[in-house]
Amino acid sequence: MKLIMTNFADAPITPELIKAVIPAEIVRRLIIAVDADKTTTRLDMSVSPATKAAILAVFAAGGNVSLCTGRAYAPATHLVLPIFPESAIHVLAGGATLMTQSGERLWGREIPGKLVAELVAQTEKLGCNFGFGLGKKFYVASDRSQTFHKFLPGLFLDDVRDIPDLVTQQIPILVISELNSAMKVVLEQHKSELSWKLMLDFKDEEYVDITAAGVTKVTGLAQLAKLKNLPVSEIITVGDGLNDLEMIQAGFGIAMGNAVPELKQLAKLTIGHTDNDGLAEFLLALIEARRQLS
Structure with missing residues (x-):
């Protein structure tokens, strides 16, 4: 089933919609990988309090949110990593490394x-x-x-x-x-x-x-999936840009409302604009859908 939504106000992301679009086993796993720029951040590169709170709520519910970004550890730390808890694990440098929140390298192809x-x-x-x-x-x-x-x-x-x-x-x-x-x-x-x-x-x-050679975001996602003992296809992947195309195709792809048209065409669901806290609304609806399925 494929739903394309282009307007945050016209198509609010509800738990009912989540359950209709995303398979129950994926909702229950609550494993999510998100791009950094203009997905986790606003267009001005700041992170909203609502997004930070929603990411922490996923961890509190027993789930996991990982960055999957082209940024190396230092720029990612400067931009968005501080909003994540110490237990987080991230796909960084365009899929070339898997690192802990504190900067420990778990895997890499450099x-x-x-x-x-x-x-x-x-x-x-x-x-x-x-x-x-x-x-x-x-x-x-x-x-x-x-x-x-x-x-x-x-x-x-x-x-x-x-x-x-x-x-x-x-x-x-x-x-x-x-x-x-x-x-x-x-x-x-x-x-x-x-x-x-x-x-x-x-x-x-x-x-x-x-x-x-051969490294994409999916390369790192595959290592994250191995660590979590699940197929890449059961990771919910959220992005906005052309460099997110592979991970949107490989995982259960979600496009931001501000995503490029090519990404929206591939995604199974388009959520709200990042400046309207689209990621936060989606994560909170996902948590509630999971609660209802338990």
Whole structure:
């Protein structure tokens, strides 16, 4: 059954609707994976009190909410992780890592540091910018950090020159901004080793998220599903953007009211706009539906 709803006010998400659309066994499991930007956050990148309260209510009811985001641990911590309890486990860096709330790496499929060092050198040569997550830190070229400060004000950015052994590290995700055609050629030369997605920032300028070959959000979701002892298809996945398409297809897909049309077409249900606390309303209705089914 597929319901497409485009207006929060016209189609309130109720427990009755939840029970009609989502199979009872999935409702009872109450395992949810949510995108960060514009799904968990509002459009202005803040998190509403209602969303925080609803996420905590899921845990109190015996369920689980995990982030499933392209962000590495440090930016995710700066943006949304503080609203989650200590027991939470998250799919980060576009599916390249599974990490605890406190930053412990449970699983990962990363890019070899030697290759990252080569790409970083190319970005500097070709006039691009870069940043990458490593553990609890996010590294940039200190003289070009303004790009990342613009989108993550207040995030502490470490200087890549402070990693003397970069070639020996494993890097979950590399972000290249101020992208140009020459850098795209370089990436194409490494297509057997890397996966990447072209994205648009808040000024509609291209940047690229780069992970190890074959890594998508579903890669990390599969590890979360294994940990929870259930198939990926029984994880409720909620997102809004093109980079959420795979996880919406793999899980029981839910689109935000502010989602791109392509995502709404694939989702089994479209809920409210993030600025209208669409995620919070959905989670609370889901909890009540579960209570009624118990």
